[in-house]
Amino acid sequence: MREVLLLCWRDTGHPQGGGSERYLEEVGAGLARRGIKVTLRTAGYPGAPREEIVDGVRISRGGGRLTVYPRALGAIVAGRLGFGPLAGLRPDAVIDTQNGIPFFSRAVAGAPVTVLVHHCHREQWPVAGRLMGRVGWWIESWLSPRVHRDSQYLTVSLPSADELTDLGVERDRIAVVRNGADAMPTAVEPGGGHTRTAEPRVCVLSRLVPHKQIEDALAAVAQLRRTIPALHLDVIGDGWWEHNLRERAVELGIADAVTFHGHVSEERKHELLAQSWVHVMPSRKEGWGLAVIEAAQHGVPTVGYRSSKGLTDSIIDGVTGLLVGGHSDEPGSDARAVPALTTAVESLLLDAELRADLGDKARLRAREFSWEQTAAGVHTVLAASATGRHVSGLIAGAEAGTVASAGPQAGPQGA
Numbered sequence: 001m002r003e004v005l006l007l008c009w010r011d012t013g014h015p016q017g018g019g020s021e022r023y024l025e026e027v028g029a030g031l032a033r034r035g036i037k038v039t040l041r042t043a044g045y046p047g048a049p050r051e052e053i054v055d056g057v058r059i060s061r062g063g064g065r066l067t068v069y070p071r072a073l074g075a076i077v078a079g080r081l082g083f084g085p086l087a088g089l090r091p092d093a094v095i096d097t098q099n100g101i102p103f104f105s106r107a108v109a110g111a112p113v114t115v116l117v118h119h120c121h122r123e124q125w126p127v128a129g130r131l132m133g134r135v136g137w138w139i140e141s142w143l144s145p146r147v148h149r150d151s152q153y154l155t156v157s158l159p160s161a162d163e164l165t166d167l168g169v170e171r172d173r174i175a176v177v178r179n180g181a182d183a184m185p186t187a188v189e190p191g192g193g194h195t196r197t198a199e200p201r202v203c204v205l206s207r208l209v210p211h212k213q214i215e216d217a218l219a220a221v222a223q224l225r226r227t228i229p230a231l232h233l234d235v236i237g238d239g240w241w242e243h244n245l246r247e248r249a250v251e252l253g254i255a256d257a258v259t260f261h262g263h264v265s266e267e268r269k270h271e272l273l274a275q276s277w278v279h280v281m282p283s284r285k286e287g288w289g290l291a292v293i294e295a296a297q298h299g300v301p302t303v304g305y306r307s308s309k310g311l312t313d314s315i316i317d318g319v320t321g322l323l324v325g326g327h328s329d330e331p332g333s334d335a336r337a338v339p340a341l342t343t344a345v346e347s348l349l350l351d352a353e354l355r356a357d358l359g360d361k362a363r364l365r366a367r368e369f370s371w372e373q374t375a376a377g378v379h380t381v382l383a384a385s386a387t388g389r390h391v392s393g394l395i396a397g398a399e400a401g402t403v404a405s406a407g408p409q410a411g412p413q414g415a
Contacts, residue, residue, distance in 0.1 A: 001379075001386050003037040004028075005076070005091040005111070007103045009068050011042045011059060016239070018207045019290040020118045023156065023179055023374070024097060025057065030375020031382075032056030039086065041075060043068035051085065060085045069103050076108050093382040095154070100125070100136055102144050106151060112385040114152040115144070118287030119310055120163045124211045141167050152385045154378065156288040157313035158394065175381045176394045178313075180371030181293045185267045191274035191298025199230040200349050203276040203300075205269070205291040206283065208239030215248050216282035220342040222252040228349060231257065234272050238263045274298045277355065278348045279321075282341060286310035293369055296320060296362035301355065303344045305337060320362035322348070 008024050010017045028038045033056065044050065044061040051060050062085065063071035079086025091111045096103045100121040106113040121140060125133035145168045153174045155161050161174045189195055202221065206212045214235060221233045235245070235258060242260060249258045261272065273279070279295035281304040292302045292314040302321040304311040315321040324340040348355045377395045384391045 001092045003091045005094045006040040008097040014045050026371040027375050027378045028057040029055035041072045092386045116154045119160045123285050157310045159309040172392045173390045175391045177377035179288045180374035181369045188270040195274040197275045201232050202278045203234040205236045208242045211284040213282045217280045219338050222254045223342050233258045235260045289314040293366050296366035299359035299363040301358035
């Protein structure tokens, strides 16, 4: 495999970039280290250069929230004809990232396309408005599976693979390569008893957007402050929903108990995680939940919703954290879910032995994940795709000693 094209609506430098963008860029960097020519085509945003090279990956930008899709397709066609920002493009494999809507690049790519889906967006489409939500969900749930009926699929967790099969994607075309995790910055001391704050402290590490449901964490803290008055919440991350969250904290009377840190450096992020007692992830939907593993690196267990799907893979309930709520497809935030979340957080805050046990096991599990292993796993998928084969099941990188079998009937490689 000589050249790979990656397509995504954003990159990590984008103001709204997050974990899914991080996954693709880490994979790209890993492929580049293997001597593969890697190009990432994505949207532009204020202050971003049209082209740059980051970690060996050539990033080409053009278009906005919706125009990124046709402009990328046009750039691919022009590039194959020898002109434009992607002049000379000759990929052996393509990753088409479907964040609700794919690029439908198989029409112009001239190479096998792997569709990357972190999770399905049924619960999130209503935020886009009634009409756009209906059209978007139709594209994601009906049109895309039919257009890509012969394509390889790639996702990041076993629950997300189940969601794809529910949409009609055959299991033997769905490969699962889980997220990796960075090593902690050398300047940061791993979390432990000596790094925890004296007063109870919980944290949320997330983009601040509606479907992350940070309001549920605020509601839990407001309730728990009645019996644990010293409790404090650290909100790590930024996003366009921050103003609403600040207003909600004031309404709940806990503005003095919440610190909105905004976007912070990697070092500061890990320092805050190391201080925390419990990590809360009340997201409506996650493909995996990278923040779960980052908190686990410091021995901090996570509490989240079972209905978010991906957290049922990144959190081993009762072992590395706690999951609450049922198995429905309904959003986690409702009159019944928030009290359950509150109770789970309280149980960990008040039970030091349980908190330490789950934290220790979470730390051990976090050591299983690395971006090199993720890149190696995706390389396995793309290499098979480039030769016309499909792979399926849970795939680990070659470095970990486990590689999925490849072929039309390849099955799951374990859980």
